[in-house]
Amino acid sequence: MTQKRILITGAAGFLGSHLCDRFIKEGFKVVAMDNLLTGNIKNIEHLFPLANFEYYHHDVTKFVHVPGDLDYILHFASPASPIDYLKMPIQTLKVGALGTHNLLGLARSKNARILVASTSEVYGDPMVHPQTEDYWGNVNPVGPRGVYDEAKRFMESITMAYHTYHNVDTRIIRIFNTYGPRMRLDDGRVLPAFIGQALRGEDLTAFGDGSQTRSFCYVDDLVEGIYRLLMSDYAYPVNIGNPDEITIGDFAEEIIRLTGTSSKIIYKPLPQDDPKQRKPDITKAKEILGWGPTINRSEGLKRTLEYFMTVIPKSV
Ligand SMILES: NC(=O)c1ccc[n+]([C@@H]2O[C@H](COP(=O)([O-])OP(=O)(O)OC[C@H]3O[C@@H](n4cnc5c(N)ncnc54)[C@H](O)[C@@H]3O)[C@@H](O)[C@H]2O)c1
DSSP states (O other): OOOOEEEEETTTSHHHHHHHHHHHHTTOEEEEEEOOSSOOGGGTGGGTTOTTEEEEEOOTTSOOOOOSOOSEEEEOOSOOSHHHHHHOHHHHHHIIIIIHHHHHHHHHHHTOEEEEEEEGGGGBSOSSSSBOTTOOOBOOTTSTTHHHHHHHHHHHHHHHHHHHHHOOOEEEEEEOOEEOTTOOTTSOOHHHHHHHHHHTTOOEEEETTSOOEEEOEEHHHHHHHHHHHHHSOOOSOEEESOOOEEEHHHHHHHHHHHHTOOOOEEEEOOOTTOOSOOOBOOHHIIIIIOOOOOSOHHHHHHHHHHHHHHHSOTTO
């Protein structure tokens, strides 16, 4: 069997770097692409000596050229945390729209299968709970989060259009909150924010009254779901996430217990359009991919904490 070649955009980011590791392990030739807008080359530098690994520093909102054959494309380039996309709203819209268009064009010209990284944010502040793939969402297009949510909704639409009108082999994943090693401590997402504050002995800042919910999926489980979806023949969106739901208040207490800090929880007003609840319905992933999460929060948090202890200066 000939060795398969895969392009991964956003490769130096949190999820992209874990995907590079997984596809190298599966025996693929990996072409990594990133412009380091929010990523870190350190996440993939261990792969640079490998013959099966190439890196292109490139902005995918510009025309994307990759010499040679490609069998698969994973489009993961995009600012992904609220802090990042609120700081870079135009880049976020461009990478979801122009970037996705460029990569669909590349998939078409190479006859490659493409999987695009969508998000639970397409459901907005959901009126249906847990969220099923057939729920259309409740998104404010002109609110601050609209730049991310609508970019991803456009990404899904143009992907389906290339599937329908150009017969491109496409996959769409809706990723729910994922965590693990290589997240940035300062990316503003609740999990690294709490862990960073706890490890520095600061009070944990929770937004709202602590009753909003989130469901956190460990990165290795997500990567397995992505792998299975890519290898499946299913072209419609599939939720991948861990349905184990927890309130933000309880989660803050869990982090305080886990880190053994004497920090307290302080509550601040909820940001505009912040979703009140989040929990994936993963029936489809179970039925179509035989997928479900295998790593519970206490094990996942233990592994993540070990990573963060190596990146937080020893003096704190
Ligand atoms: N982490 C999550 O919980 C989560 C949830 C839902 C969806 N997603 C999606 O998964 C993808 C990866 O998210 P992440 O958490 O790894 O974020 P990340 O910020 O760590 O990684 C994104 C990467 O994309 C790169 N990038 C951004 N714009 C680019 C451009 N124009 N050209 C080339 N590279 C560019 C960044 O430099 C970075 O390395 C994103 O598309 C995000 O929307 C992530």
